[in-house]
Amino acid sequence: MVKKVGDEKQIKFFTILIVVLLMIFLAVAIVLKNKEFIYYDAILLPLVLLVYVLHRKLRLHLPILGLIWFVFLMHAAAGVMFFQGMRLYDMVFWIFKYDNIVHFFGIFTVAFVVYNLIHTRFSDRCNLGNLYLFLILSLMAMGFGTLIELVELIGVIWLDAGAGVGDYMNNAIDLFYNALGAIVGAGIITYYHNRKYFKKNILKD
Missing domain, CATH: 1.20.1270 (Substrate Binding Domain Of Dnak; Chain:A; Domain 2)
Structure with a gap:
């Protein structure tokens, strides 16, 4: 307590x-x-x-x-x-743009949020296997990533911010890093979700 x-x-x-x-x-x-x-x-x-x-x-x-x-x-x-005169959004770290990192880490985080909502259905006694858990987490996190892109689209249309947001290729790259973050997050969760340390520190059941 x-x-x-x-x-x-x-x-x-x-x-x-x-x-x-x-x-x-x-x-x-x-x-x-x-x-x-x-x-x-x-x-x-x-x-x-x-x-x-x-x-x-x-x-x-x-x-x-x-x-x-x-x-x-x-x-x-x-x-x-x-x-040094460069906006953080425009910076590149090795081959990764800052925006790529934000999209990856953002949807990686969403995978953990989704797991917190559904984890009771994947307990040790549950018949649903790790593959189902991985697919559900990945697809739900990717879906949330798509929702974010729709929010961004509203900004482009409403504020005429297309120059700042980018073209179709930028949108596709955002979706790619969203998917990558979802897959990595779901993979880590699927691998560790039945371990005591994970339950104690992430779920705190």
């Missing part, structure tokens, strides 16, 4: 911290007149609050919430942080 109370205090603290940081990123985006990231930040802020309100019902414990918050900050920072 003490540990759960401690976790709840940490969750509340980090939720407030993330909201403050997102508000700062939103303010910077407004100053820069970056309509695309004003739009994204305006979506992320209520999402953070929604996740906090629903985190118990959705079984989202501190490790999973940490992944979600990190992804939100990665995305929000992309359009307003600059290093």
Whole structure:
């Protein structure tokens, strides 16, 4: 019980911290007149609050919430942080664009969120095998990735942000990294989901 109370205090603290940081990123985006990231930040802020309100019902414990918050900050920072005159969103790390990394890690995280919602159907006594678990997690996470692309499309149409978002090839590459993140996340979960360490630290049953 003490540990759960401690976790709840940490969750509340980090939720407030993330909201403050997102508000700062939103303010910077407004100053820069970056309509695309004003739009994204305006979506992320209520999402953070929604996740906090629903985190118990959705079984989202501190490790999973940490992944979600990190992804939100990665995305929000992309359009307003600059290093040596280059926007973070435009930076390339080896052969990977920053945006590729955000899409990969974002949908990787979604796979863990999905597992938290459905894991009771894949207990040790369940007849459903690892292949089904892997397929369900992968496809559901990919589906969420497609939803994100639709949200991005709305921004392109509404804000005329096509120049910032990119063309069809950029969209296809986003979907590729979404799929890759889903597959890697689902693979890790499928391999470890019956192990005590995983259940204790990720699910905290």
